[in-house]
Amino acid sequence: MSERTRRIPEATVARLPVYLRSLLGLAEDDKAATISSERLAELAGVNAAKVRKDLSYLGSYGTRGVGYDVEYLLFQMSRELGLTHDWPVVIVGVGNLGQALANYGGFTDRGFPIAALVDADPAKVGEMVHGIAVRHIDDLPAIADGAGIAIGIIATPAGAAQEVADRLVAAGITSILNFAPALVTVPAETSLRKVDLAVELQILSFYQQQRAGPRAGVTVARTS
Amino acid sequence: MSERTRRIPEATVARLPVYLRSLLGLAEDDKAATISSERLAELAGVNAAKVRKDLSYLGSYGTRGVGYDVEYLLFQMSRELGLTHDWPVVIVGVGNLGQALANYGGFTDRGFPIAALVDADPAKVGEMVHGIAVRHIDDLPAIADGAGIAIGIIATPAGAAQEVADRLVAAGITSILNFAPALVTVPAETSLRKVDLAVELQILSFYQQQRAGPRAGVTVARTS
DNA sequence: ATGTGTGAATCGGTTCACAGCC
């Protein structure tokens, strides 16, 4: 595939981080210089054809009869994902979820340092969370600009989500991750992803219910 | 569509909770007895054709020229999603994330009461979180059975995720929500969904990077 | 002999467009 084929399918983009993690995970122990699509597929939990197709969108980085050079692949995928530098994030809403996200090391470790915490509640402003002073959401533009923030995380109640999204956009933030259980809309130039815990549980509930059988006790479905 | 068309597409299942929430959200103020696919689509952030197709899988609950009866739709969707009764959950791992999830009201409110918290660390056993005593993971089978738990939430570090999943399955739990940034595999009869925060951020990073342009400063990409 | 890269076939899901019923 030529170097000028620059439209990576969305589904592929969503898998690149998984491949990246898989490769990082096989550190030391069996870090051969090279890896086959078969093996990477196994590590990532997909099939080999998908791996090859996905990687082919990045360019022809494999060698027929051999496989992919692990280091080179790591480099190319990191570059493609924009992970060669940090992306500071701001978390909006320091309730339970917001604080947990702030304290959850997983972000900072992976190149997404928490640059700021903001909240609309004046009572929370000044509070220290994870060593960061909570600031007022009105300061967003200044904060975003000063800290070079590109990503905003919405961790507010549902009712505030759209308003917060609007403020993030107004502050020049073009990537948003929404944890609030609410629909938010953003301009086309802004990326929006959502994580909805209740929805995930309800999906599980559906299949659980399904398995229990259409008529499996009106009270509580128990399998045991 | 006949009553015997019982295979709802996965994509539809994933949207039902959103429709449900949309309907619940339009409480009081403009709670007309009936709603059009157009209006529901707007509330849910999809298009009308999709709403109609999705709802048609549940049966023909609409009235041509009129729309869908809101109450009846709510009832049917709740029933279909298995939300007519609670589904107790167990959270495995009471680190930052696990504790936040426990304290986050969103679950209990929506019919997923936290019935138990477990951890592998003996030092954490006995600790109270959200009014619940943490128990040892070895007790899972007894806990799951006693409390009628159907859903397990993995909130451990990546390294423990597969082991925990195996134990949940062994304890008879057939629905799992995995927050650990790791691949876990489960038997075919078990439902597994994953929420991976780092992956979400990396996907945002990709598009952010994309927007910044292939050559937009090797140091830090700033738009302003 | 091995394992990539990729056209072709297939599949699940979305959108269109309109017939059918209120």
Place this chain on the structure above:
DNA sequence: GGCTGTGAACCGATTCACACAT
């Protein structure tokens, strides 16, 4: 006239299968 229900057309993504490079 208005809005649902649904075949048909369409589209993105997955899988197949094999030519091709090492």
